Amino acid sequence: MLEAARLEGRRIPVIFAGTTRVYGALSDLPVRELEDRYVPVDDKVARLGLAEDCEFDCSTPFGCSKGIADQYVRDYAASYGVPTAVLRFGTVYGPVPDGADSASSGISGLIARAVRGEAIRLPGGGKKVRDLLHVDDAAAACRAALGAVEMIAGRAFNVGGGPANAASRLMVLEEIAAITGLRSEVVTEPAHPADPPYFVSDSRRILWGAGWRPKVGWRDGLQETVRSLTVGGALPLAAPAAGLLSAGQIGGRKISA
Template identity: 40%
Template sequence: MTETLNRPVLVTGGCGFIGCNIADRLASRGRNVVVLDNLVRPGVRENAQWLKSRHGERIAIVIADIRDPISVIDAVRDASAVIHLAAQVAVTDSIADPVADFEINARGTVNVLEAIRLHNPSAPLLFASTNKVYGRLIDDTEIVREGERYRPASPVLADGISENAPLDFYSPYGCSKGTADQYVRDYARVFGLKAVVMRMSCIYGPRQFGTEDQGWIAHFLLSALRGERLTIYGDGYQVRDALHVSDAVDAWLAALDHIALVRGRVFNLGGGPANSISLRELIGLLSELTGHEIAYSFSDWRPGDQPWYVTDTRALHTALGWQPKTSLQDGLLSLHQWLALRFIDASKREALA
């Protein structure tokens, strides 16, 4: 056991938003961490510097790409566990370049799986999947509008979407992540890898550099702080459940700590019905938080956008005792404080105080 704890945990994509929060928590526990990241996305170099400034030699950063199988093998070989988050994460980018999306998300994940299978088969693997593997889920005829949000017409979905929902990949991104999702699941079944799949909903919080294409809550709040006009794709009544990153990290590490109990499982990970919100409702909350009205306009729906998605978190709770602790209001406040300190100049900061 001591030998295993001395070996590092490998976090692919560990300079990204969720990855750096997981790496930070692991290092704070006293674990050594190897972060593998190609450092090409906005904000990741800053996250890398943040990790090194907090943890020094406990964090090793390897600049490499999961599309390179040799680099992956080198990183996987000595890992005590692998947390695989490296990915192409935007539906829009997958439509612009489906081949690159496939090579990163599907082939890159197979590279990770093969490296573990051939060179370190006892290492647990946690994989970051997405709610997009379920496709649109609900036809327009199966939803009703209630106030500022949509809800399913059927009461069967009152607790959200469970892991038993049928897969229906929609968009190249859904196909590439869904392919990887199923490869991880079947490597656990066929080759006996200690693997777990986490199908995540909207994760938000500090260290997130949100854009219009990914990380919508951070993007909305940052635009509000900057006084920039938002574009709403669709009608704004679409609903998601939001999960603060600290709660997401709790779930990931609970799965790692109890891998013998949950190996081979697939879990939906999100904030659940209590933390669900529509785009229009979020704009209202952000107006209160920032103290000014937020300008926005509408554009066409984007391919694969779900009019309603809320996570049923009961499987995770039953298996690991996990449940979200951070309310949406408290979580938005923490993100607001981080974004204001990071992106707003001193004079505007004083005005916000």
């Protein structure tokens, strides 16, 4: 695609949907473990998130494939003048228009398993934190980057919900339970060594460069996503026998918000 844009003979913009996984495990980021999540020790990181100056770490096959693509897109701007930009997305979620069959992973998969009354398997105990980005905000970021591509060509941007939309899987499960009135059984699995305990995007660069910022709060977006899988008829709620949520409880454990 990049080569086709270069050979076109006119300026064809290319916006690449990349990933924050190019930063790897962030093993040098100190975090503190709370009851339901990890938080960074560094107050600045807690307030603003992680910026684009994080060191690349493409040591996994997935990270390597994404990192090479990320570099190619930026190099085509530097070497050939193709107007490109890289948007490094984190956890994107939102309504599921194709119904339950497509809700197999990510936030929608978590919701689908929860409302079916299935056990939820959480690597690392579900305490890793990500900033949740609604799909409408992700699409708006792409449009904003496209509109400003001549000014931001060759640059990469962390695009996420930011600290205001940071949540662990345990926090997401608690919110799902509050929405549906159902409790999920949590099964803890070993954490993946390449999965950082905390990644929240500092998206100020794309705010300054393209005027974009997220608009949908994660709790509102989660409620909309649950509704798309249940009210729309895609998934029936689990029977009351699966257990009602006791205030602040998931799987029998008290969790602080």
